[in-house]
Amino acid sequence: MTFYDRTEELDALRTAFEAPGHDFFVVYGRRRVGKTALLKEFCTDRPHVYYLVAQEAETRQREKFVERIADRFDDRLPRIEDWPDAFDYLGEKLAAEDAIVVVDEFPYLVEENDSLPSYVQAFVDERLQATNSMLVLCGSSVSVMESEVLAHKSPLYGRRTGQIDLQPFSFAQAREVIDYGFETAIRSYAVTGGTPMYLLLFDYDESLADNIRTRVLSPTAVLYNEPEFLLRTELRSPARYMSILEAIATGHTTPNEISGATNIDPGPLSKYLQTLRRLRLVDREVPVTASSKKSKRSLYRVADEFLRFWFRYVEPHRSSIEEAPELVYEDTIEPDLPTHIGMSFEEICTEAVWAGVRSGVLDRYSTVGRWWFGGDEIDIVGLAAKDDRILLAECKWTSEPVGYSLVEDLREKAERVRWGPETRTERFALFSKSGFVDGLADELDDNWHLFGLDELDRLLSP
Template identity: 75%
Template sequence: MTFYDRNEELDALETAFSSPGHDFYVVYGRRRVGKTNLLKEFCSDRPHIYFLAAQEAERRQREKFVETVATYFDDRVPRIDGWDEALEYLGDKLATEQLVVIIDEFPYLVGENDSLPSYLQSFVDEQLQETDSMLVLCGSSVSTMESDVLGHESPLYGRRTGQIDLQPFSFKQAQEVIAYDIETAIQSYAVTGGTPLYLTLFDYSKPLAENIQTEILSPTAVLYNEPEFLLRTELRNPARYLSILEAIATGHTTPNEIAGATGIDAGPLSKYLQTLRNLRLIDREVPVTASPKQSKRSRYHVADEFLRFWFRFVEPNRSSIEEAPDIVYDGTIEPNLPDHVATTFEAVCQEVVWDAIRGGDLGPYAAVGRWWYGEDEIDIVGLAPNDDRILLAECKWTSEPVGQALAAQLREKSERVRWGSDTREVEFALFSKSGFVDGLAADLPNRWSLFGLDDMNAQFACK
């Protein structure tokens, strides 16, 4: 598979390895995000040992690890009785050669022996520090990596020299893969999200509709059962989690709404929601003007565009897809896809705002997010508390150009956003898939910014 982007992460790893002294890096992120491909790309032209852990008995895990080390050094496999001896054996070998040592899916090892972080602490302190080699621990269980490797209670706390929390591609990054015009690219991104594996499964020489039917709606396709597979690898009993994700994906976003849609009581529901947040499958959001810790106006959304698409369109229609996928696409997906894409469009517009802030075209603003109160909602609000300045923006994925009516609505709603002083400075922006009515830009004051799709594309193209 072609390797895309990740230049910043590669630069960080390369800088660390080329600098004097040892390195202990931690690379983590949810499944399918590209951690293994990143590390293999980094090691492709460097001497390295790569060990992929598996869900098997501790003794067999340890034997395979020692065999991997011995094979690299063309050594006879020694008899090893514990992880302390296995790591000591590795340390003796690293004293003779500078290497990158990668232990992938490290949580599987911890699952069989929770003392392993202590053994690694001794290895780092007593042997790795005396070398110029690099140890990389990699894992998909974010909670395990953050608690057993990075957490304050971990024996390894404070030993790492760097870490990479690998994220899915943003839309701007994904454009390198998505070979469509920007309108279709946003639609496609609303289906695949930024997970590299999902992005590369589509054939962009074919229409988006054909890709959806071939790569998602076919029972033999990789993506047809992908979310269910992911949940079963992380959770013993995924049924309730599946129902929660479907509820959120179909518009039930508050705790009360989710409870009503799933029949799960508030007490257990809060634990399920926290687990899904730990797995990075959902995000909790509060109005950007509110305190995340104190606000009770929380909403949840599915954190991945593909999962949101799957739980909205695939999971509820599995039986029909098995019998007549074309009818499901034509009758259910195609007519409702614009509404689904509209949510993604808001996220893409927020990317544009941050890009414009970094480029000095807007702001600066310290926080950017959504705002709502009662019946009022604003798609994007930016806050600059030090300058007493606020940005308010609306995003429209519609077939008609935007005109004065939307600008007037945004002005009216801005008066109800309680933030800053009475003399705050207000900046406005409008985003539109179908552009703007003639003369709108000239009719609006200078504090208004208008972004059509071409403007958004140009913003992303700025370095």
């Protein structure tokens, strides 16, 4: 399978390993994001011990760990009684030959023996520091990696020399994989999101519609049951979490709306939402001008494009999909897809704003996000507090060119955004799938930026 991108992460690992002294890296991120592929690519052509932990008895986990060490150093399998013995054995081997040691899915070890972080601490302090080797602990359970490896209370706190919180691909990064034209690439990204596994399951020689039919709507396809599998891997009783994700994906975004749609009382719902946030399946948003800690105007959204697509279109219609997937696509998904894509388009335009800031096409903004109050909402607002400058932008995934009405509407809403002094500098931007009516650009001054798909493509190109 082709390995894509992750240049910065590979460079960080390579630089660390090639520098004098030991290294202890922590790599984590949600499932399917490409952690294992990254580490295997890094280990290629370098001396290494790669151990993928399974969910099995502690004794067998330890036996396999020692077997991997013995295989790597072409050694006879020793008798090992406990984990301190196993790490002493590893230390002996690294004292003679430098290597990379990867423990993938480290949380499974902690699940069987919560003393593992203490054993690793002793290994790092007493053995690893005297070598030029590298230890990498990797895990998909973000909460376990943060609490048992990175947190202040962890025995391993302060030992790491680097960490990588691996994120899904941005749209600009995913373009390397999505072999469609720019507009169709946006539509495809709204289905797969930036999760490498999902991107690579699509066949870009086929149409997007065919990919959805055969790789998402087919009951035999991997993606058909993928979200349910992920939840069952992380949670013992996923039913309520599934109902919450479906509610959010279908437009119930406030706590009251989610509670009403799921019949879950606000108290328990808050705990469920916290768990989903910890698993990085749900994001909490507040208006960009508000404090995330103090604001009560929070909205929730499904954090992954594919999960949002699946809980919007697949989960509510599974019975029908089992009988007639083609009809579900033609009658339910295809007519509503522009609405779904419109939400993804806003995220892609936000990515483009940051790209414009970095390239100098747009002024500098330190904070970018959505804004809403009462019945008003603005898709993108950028804030430059130091310069009392604000950017206000709208994104339209429509079949008609954007005209003067959107300009006037944005100007009116800008007056109701309470931020900065009255003398603040206002900048405006419009993003449109179908371009703009003739003459609009000539009527606007230099405070306005207009981005059609061609301009957006250039902004997001390397």
